Amino acid sequence: MIYTVTLNPALDYFVQLDQVNLGAVNRSESDHKAPGGKGINVSRVLKRLGHQSEALGFIGGFTGKYVQEVIEKEDIHTNFIEVNGDTRINVKIKSQKESEINGRSPEITVGDLEQLKNQLSLLKEGDVLVLAGSVPSTIPVVIYETLCHEARERKAEVYIDSSGEPMRKVLGAKPTFIKPNHHELGELFSVEVTKPKEAVPYIQKLVEQGIQYVLVSFAGDGAILATKDQLLFANTPKGVVKNSVGAGDSVVAGFVAAQKEKMPLKDAFKFAVASGSATAFSTAFAKREQVIALTEEITISDWGKGE
Ligand SMILES: Nc1ncnc2c1ncn2[C@@H]1O[C@H](COP(=O)(O)OP(=O)(O)OP(=O)(O)O)[C@@H](O)[C@H]1O
Numbered sequence: 001m002i003y004t005v006t007l008n009p010a011l012d013y014f015v016q017l018d019q020v021n022l023g024a025v026n027r028s029e030s031d032h033k034a035p036g037g038k039g040i041n042v043s044r045v046l047k048r049l050g051h052q053s054e055a056l057g058f059i060g061g062f063t064g065k066y067v068q069e070v071i072e073k074e075d076i077h078t079n080f081i082e083v084n085g086d087t088r089i090n091v092k093i094k095s096q097k098e099s100e101i102n103g104r105s106p107e108i109t110v111g112d113l114e115q116l117k118n119q120l121s122l123l124k125e126g127d128v129l130v131l132a133g134s135v136p137s138t139i140p141v142v143i144y145e146t147l148c149h150e151a152r153e154r155k156a157e158v159y160i161d162s163s164g165e166p167m168r169k170v171l172g173a174k175p176t177f178i179k180p181n182h183h184e185l186g187e188l189f190s191v192e193v194t195k196p197k198e199a200v201p202y203i204q205k206l207v208e209q210g211i212q213y214v215l216v217s218f219a220g221d222g223a224i225l226a227t228k229d230q231l232l233f234a235n236t237p238k239g240v241v242k243n244s245v246g247a248g249d250s251v252v253a254g255f256v257a258a259q260k261e262k263m264p265l266k267d268a269f270k271f272a273v274a275s276g277s278a279t280a281f282s283t284a285f286a287k288r289e290q291v292i293a294l295t296e297e298i299t300i301s302d303w304g305k306g307e
């Protein structure tokens, strides 16, 4: 089974307007809401790619109810832990540029966290655990490291998509897969990484630490996938970006789906990047047909080892 964990889900509120004037009343030209949070997005994209998963994490209040209702209508299994307080609202502003205001999580108690750990104590070999998104301030920052370590002991595969301290700390627990974007990769090593080639030495360090798959995305400038034996570069398809919220999550979902389908590594990498681009080129999330069509536009170059 695939389990996604979203410690900090959200109701994503998207607003579109020509221009934002700070200090003035701005009125949206269109708006809509959607369930959000990185793990939840991975579950939603997986479903569109033809894979069932169970979404875990903490939800609360009217916003939490909304998140749960929508994803259950999409026929995604959920086993959320209900907390006191409302699931946050994240505002996504699409104007001349995309801007985001992400809210704060409700309080997660020690008891809430224990419940999650109990759920994850049932993980077994062959299961996939996706830990994605920010860590609420009331949860220890080592949480991903702890959960990853325990899941790896149970022989489950662990996919991580996070940033900052939670990401830095989880590396020692040797997750199966990580997907930093190039800024997040730079943050891990306190350097600035702008071009794919510049990322290679840092990616190799992560692989040497025992992470099986390191996938670094560079938005529209391609992506790198490294394993202990291979270093691959994928171009990204050309298209009009309509929404980049969830594009990174779609890359993770695409790679999980491809692994479940036992695709060869290069095809899995193509499928993952195509999933990200299919979401970026849509107003909603990627659809499988669209992903397959976009794989035709992706070429994988072999950068060899040590290049
Ligand atoms: N301009 C673009 N053209 C084509 N594909 C894109 C573009 N921008 C993003 N993507 C797709 O989205 C993926 C993830 O993009 P990015 O590197 O920005 O990651 P991220 O920061 O994790 O994403 P997110 O915006 O979801 O936080 C890319 O690998 C690519 O597949």
Ligand SMILES: O=P(O)(O)OC[C@@]1(O)O[C@H](CO)[C@@H](O)[C@@H]1O
Pocket: 008, 010, 012, 035, 036, 037, 038, 041, 090, 102, 132, 133, 134, 135, 245, 246, 247, 248, 249
């Ligand atoms: O605040 P976090 O947990 O880092 O990110 C949360 C979030 O921005 O990520 C998703 C897109 O990747 C959105 O659905 C959601 O609002």
